[in-house]
Amino acid sequence: MTTSTTVPAQISARALARRRRREAWRRGWATFRQHRSGMIGLGILFVFVGVALLAPVIAPSEGLSVTRATGGVLEAPSGEFWLGTDDKGRSVLTLLIWGSRISLFVGLAATLLSMVLGTLIGLMSGYFSGWTGAILFRLTEWFLVIPFLPLAIVMATTLGRSLINIVIVIGVTSWPGTALLIRAQTLTIRERPYIERAKVLGAGSGHQMRRHILPNVMPMVFANTTLTVAIAILTETTLSFLGLGDPTRVSWGSMLDAAFGVGAITTGSWWFIVPPGVCVVLVVLSFTLVGQALEEVLNPRLGARR
Known part of the structure; x- marks a missing residue:
């Protein structure tokens, strides 16, 4: 009799939790739609993502081959x-369309790596006291003290010129800011009463971080992700422009590097240098606008100050 009573209660609790999540998503989307600049950024982002996904259909890859080029210099x-x-x-x-795939892939993959590292280190440095938290916090400070771009250049030069290495370089050098945000939020959450109740009931550190702290910091992670993507794309463009990108791939940064190398500015060949620069600006702007809108959705107090 006890089992038959417990199972429906668990099912109803799960259904209630799912319904609350759906309602939260609907409210969040409604708030996001009221943010005009966020919707503009989302529209621009959809265009670039669509172009990147449909690149083989829009512009066949044969157009990237030097031996099959049909135009003049x-x-x-x-x-x-x-x-x-x-x-x-x-x-x-054609180069611009295929370059969008590399730039977006590097930006998203490097951001994913950065968010995972920043979230894990931020959680552990904020939750654990003593030597563990102190060492992780000092490690974060050490990465913050070192200039970001020189460190990325040194790592890219050491690891070699490949797409995966660029993702690793950007991901490893861009996590400290996220770690500090997550650490500050974790320090606040771990003092709340429900964490103390979980400890009293016998919940271990892993359970507390996974079930109680992580869900509360994830909104901050999501909001910070869109801003980190913009930084990652800019970093990939910079490294490729400096000749540290993958030489076998076409990206917007490598296009700018090639245009600069052949003197596109001095010869007046604006069509070779302006389009990739404009694309970088638009994508970075779109991610920034979406990130600002998400911050307002996840923190309603920001909207109240407008």
């Missing part, structure tokens, strides 16, 4: 080549 925009050609006769539009 730095040919101006025309009906055949809407954005002109590069110094090897390839369509700049």
